[in-house]
Amino acid sequence: MAPVKTEAIILKKNNFRETSVILSLYTEHLGKIKGLLKGVRTEKSRIPPLAFTPGAHIFALSYMKRSSELNLISSPSLIEYYDICGKENLKAWHLILNLVNLFTQEKEKDEKIFNLLKKTGKILVSSSTPEIVFVIFKLRIIKIFGYGIELSRCTICRKEEEHPFFSGKEGGIVCRKCRGREAYAVNISGRILNVMRQLERMDIEKSGIIKSIPGEILRKINFYANITLNYHTDMDKIWWANEKNLL
Ligand SMILES: [Zn+2]
DSSP states (O other): OOOEEEEEEEEEEEEETTTEEEEEEEETTTEEEEEEEOSOSSTTOOSOGGGGSTTOEEEEEEEOOSSSSOEEEEEEEEEEOOOOOSHHHHHHHHHHHHHHHHHSOBTOOOHHHHHHHHHHHHHHHHOSOHHHHHHHHHHHHHHHHTOOOBOSSOTTTOOOSOOOEEETTTTEEEOTTGGGGOTTOEEOOHHHHHHHHHHHHSOGGGGGGOOOOOHHHHHHHHHHHHHHHHHTOOOOSOTTGGGGGTO
């Protein structure tokens, strides 16, 4: 089978046997793929380690297997390594890579995700508010997945009234009247809703204009995003546990 040439962001790397690695990539042309890259953990390998380091933007060849066999990845070359030095920035970047790895299906291509990852990597190199970038990224990827988040009208009756509740299942706000039809809806305050609306509309490249958001507000917004994501997964682990290191 002919290889597919594609750009990719490396989401995850696991060492495999003595000299190889298994990479999870978010590719431009194939969506997420997992594959074996052979023989790179040796001194005589001509592949630079940055070309198989999580977070790097690379070009590579992928040999896609039909059955349950592992795909093969070969000849990775580095296009851009986002030189993210700040400890918090690096945490945000790893949480983002992990989120994409957990919530995307293999071989479901979406260039919007690929482009969002590239933009976010660039921004995190110099952002002074990585926790805000992280939350905007999460809101944005929820929108790309089509899970929400509706913040302007009630997700059940579609009316633009007062919305004191939020439903992860419906992916947005719920009015007082409809609350009875969505027992799992939780309270959301007007203050939080206003900040969330602002972040939800914001282009991630412009995140720098917000100088700071109180931690308690950001954590709440992240919580509403997480219950939305969590409704669409059957993962039984607490996939958001590491986020408390950033938020
Ligand atoms: Zn309603």
